Every structure is written in C-alpha cells, then in structure tokens.
Amino acid sequence: MINPQWLHTFAVLVEKGNFTRTAEAIGITQAAVSQHISRLEDRYGTLFLRRTRQLEITPVGENLLTYVKEVECAQKRLQQKLIHDDTDTGDISLITPGSIGLTLYPLLLELQEAFPRLNVRHRFAPDNEIVASILANEHELGMVTLKPTDPRITSTYFTEEPLELVVPASQKNTEWPDLQKLGFISHPDGEAMATRLLSRKCPDSPSIQEIPYHGFTNQISLILEPVAKGLGFTVIPQYARKAFERQEDIYVVECGSQVVDTIWLIHRAEWPLSLRAQKAIEFLKGKI
Structure with missing residues (x-):
C-alpha cells in the first residue's frame, strides 16, 4: 500500500510547483518533502523533471496524479455514504x-x-x-x-394478507361440485393456498387434487387472466387480487373465517x- 502522506506531499507539490512552498503548506521540512518524493520515485520512476525554478511533471507523474484524484473521490463518496445519510437520496x-x-x-x-x-x-x-x-x-x-x-x-x-377464492364474475354458484366443474387455475403456491382455504369453506370435501386443472402460470400478475375469461377459479393472496385491473370480471367468494398470512x-x-x-x-x- 502506498503511504498516504507521500501521496499527499506529491499532490501538493504538483499544485505548488516548488519544494519550499510545499513544505510550508504541509508544515514539514523541505528535506521531508524531498524524501517523500524520492520514496515514490524509487517505486514508480521519475515523477518530475527538475529545471531551474520549475518542475515539469512526467507521464509517470501524471498517472500517479490521476490515481491520487481517484482515491480522493472514492474517499469523498465513502464519507457521504457513512456520514451523510440522506432521507431523499x-x-x-x-x-x-x-x-x-x-x-x-x-x-x-x-x-x-x-x-x-x-x-x-x-x-x-x-x-x-x-x-x-x-x-x-x-x-x-x-x-x-x-x-x-x-x-x-x-x-x-x-401487515396481514388474507387468501381469497376468486372465480369468474359470471360464476355465483361456488359449492364443491361447482368448483370441480369450473376447474382450477394453479400457480407455484396454488395447491398449498387452495388446500388451506378450501378446507375452511368445504371441510367435508376431497383435496384440491380432485379438481381438474385448467391452467398454470408462475407470473402472479397473470394468474387472474384465465379466471376473468371464465376458464377456471384460483386461490391467491388479497394484494394480488387487488392489483388486477379488471375487477368487474372476477368475483371474490365469501369463505367464512379468513385464512391470513402475516x-x-x-x-x-x-x-x-x-x-x-x-x-x-x-x-x-x-x-x-
């Protein structure tokens, strides 16, 4: 790792263009400035061409200066993230x-x-x-x-989210034989959700596997599309049903006591x- 004090001395020397003014700005001796630059040049090569009353930065020095600026920017970004925690940014x-x-x-x-x-x-x-x-x-x-x-x-x-039995808007008869005739539109959690809810609505009826499957999708925003078209029923969480645009094409069946997920x-x-x-x-x- 490069000594950060050496890098700071180098950056100030680039700015001041003079060893004496650099020493004064940093608060160290001119000999210390020379030592810091010598240590960097031992590692990376010549950083400056020393001319009478003038320092000319070399391509190696330019590359090192770019690195110093990148480090400074990174430090500022880190400072902002660690200290200036903004509610709006x-x-x-x-x-x-x-x-x-x-x-x-x-x-x-x-x-x-x-x-x-x-x-x-x-x-x-x-x-x-x-x-x-x-x-x-x-x-x-x-x-x-x-x-x-x-x-x-x-x-x-x-919050809490109840499960809902959703059928086509035209389907008002929702006893077990009606559901069997209508068919089930499934999804990745469909069987588990239907089992939990239908055991409350129809406690004496067979399992969801006894109802024919009329469709499946793993896209939650699309589950109610086939239901709205009259192709089957499904069981989904309430927030998914509320997000469906065509509420007039579906009907939520009252199932007695709710099955609720926290x-x-x-x-x-x-x-x-x-x-x-x-x-x-x-x-x-x-x-x-």
Missing part, C-alpha cells in the same frame, strides 16, 4: 413475495416521483431467496410470510437502517 432496495410486491412497487414509484434523487430497486422472490438476499446484503429491506429465526435478521410485523418486514440486525429506508417504510405503512 440513494437506493431503496426491497425484495418481496409477488403478491405484496404488486401493491408496494407502484407506491415506491410514487415516493420516487416525489423525491427524484431516490432510486427504487425492487425484486420479486420466494421467502427463502428473500432471506438469503438480506443476509448477502443484496437488498436492505425484505418482506416474508414466514418469520425468520436467524439471529442476524430483525423481523417486525408489517407479512414480516426484515433487515439485517447488525446495523441500523438507512434514513431513506426508514422513510420508505413509514410511507408504505401509511398507504397499506
């Missing part, structure tokens, strides 16, 4: 399940519109990937439906949240 990085994410992402864009120096970075992922991303410091904030037990993660209650907000426990992340959390809580 920088990344807001969030990773969530698809359903809640469909609601939160537009809200975050609304926040970014109000504060254009914010940079919203959002990703959809399942719970296990969300936890891994938080632990790897890839995202500052995450949301999961299963509260992590890892001591490196802080978990706080954010949404947990998570982040690394070892260090505090940035001010902009705290701002985003309060903004989202006020909107949900």
